[in-house]
Amino acid sequence: MLEFNLHYQWDDFSAHYQAKIDKGFTCLLGGSGEGKSTLLYLLGGFLKGEGQARFDGRDVFALEPSQRPITTLFQSDNVFPQLSVWDNVAVGIHPSRKLSSTDKARVMQSLEKVQLDALSMKFPGELSGGQVQRVSIARALVRQQPILLLDEPFSALDPSLRREMLSLVKQLTHEQRLIALMVTHSPDDAIFVDGNVILVDKGKLVAQDSAQVLTGRSRNVHFERYLGL
Numbered sequence: 608m609l610e611f612n613l614h615y616q617w618d619d620f621s622a623h624y625q626a627k628i629d630k631g632f633t634c635l636l637g638g639s640g641e642g643k644s645t646l647l648y649l650l651g652g653f654l655k656g657e658g659q660a661r662f663d664g665r666d667v668f669a670l671e672p673s674q675r676p677i678t679t680l681f682q683s684d685n686v687f688p689q690l691s692v693w694d695n696v697a698v699g700i701h702p703s704r705k706l707s708s709t710d711k712a713r714v715m716q717s718l719e720k721v722q723l724d725a726l727s728m729k730f731p732g733e734l735s736g737g738q739v740q741r742v743s744i745a746r747a748l749v750r751q752q753p754i755l756l757l758d759e760p761f762s763a764l765d766p767s768l769r770r771e772m773l774s775l776v777k778q779l780t781h782e783q784r785l786i787a788l789m790v791t792h793s794p795d796d797a798i799f800v801d802g803n804v805i806l807v808d809k810g811k812l813v814a815q816d817s818a819q820v821l822t823g824r825s826r827n828v829h830f831e832r833y834l835g836l
């Protein structure tokens with residue numbers, strides 16, 4: 608369980624985020640500029656804010672960003688074209704890629720999880736678009752952190768590839784018992800991953816529900832307003 612009560616101020620933008628998030632997939636929805644990414648940046652330590660964040664009872668907000676049990680996957684998480692698939696994943700553990708034998712085994716396990724083990728010596732230029740995306744997912748997984756933050760990582764992909772990546776991350780989230788928190792502009796994506804949804808409005812988390820609320824099977828006035836119903 609991830610619990611937080613965070614405050615952040617930037618010029619006129621003031622945010623106060625409070626929620627409890629269970630293991631599994633949660634999508635952050637909301638209009639542009641409402642403060643979805645800011646929450647991820649605070650949790651990941653890319654922005655400094657006030658407050659508390661506890662993971663399984665442990666205060667993680669007081670930790671240095673690199674010590675937090677958190678990995679972030681950004682949209683711009685490109686792979687390095689001059690490095691092999693294996694090396695692209697190894698940099699997730701250490702930029703030098705000088706790894707212990709245990710770490711090397713971790714790299715191989717991550718590649719197996721995204722089914723790239725047979726392509727580990729290839730270079731990104733030799734891969735399909737989907738395979739390249741899987742390299743960045745493997746790089747996030749190799750860090751073996753229990754919390755995965757995703758800032759619209761697949762929004763630039765065409766619909767079929769986007770769904771393929773969402774399915775893969777959903778499957779890995781369940782297998783690894785992760786907390787995955789994903790910013791998205793797409794209610795369809797949130798319905799597709801079928802976890803929980805949180806609505807962000809003017810820097811606040813105004814509603815938290817199952818993704819079913821987006822299909823009309825259950826009702827919530829905040830989500831209805833967001834969907835324009």
Ligand SMILES: Nc1ncnc2c1ncn2[C@@H]1O[C@H](COP(=O)(O)OP(=O)(O)OP(=O)(O)O)[C@@H](O)[C@H]1O
Nearest residue numbers: 617620637638639640641642643644645646790807
């Ligand atoms: N360090 C910062 N520098 C500039 N603007 C900031 C900063 N921190 C927060 N903001 C402002 O915070 C507000 C929320 O931005 P944020 O990116 O979190 O929204 P969002 O809901 O993710 O938007 P989008 O869906 O368009 O990506 C914006 O008005 C943004 O300009």
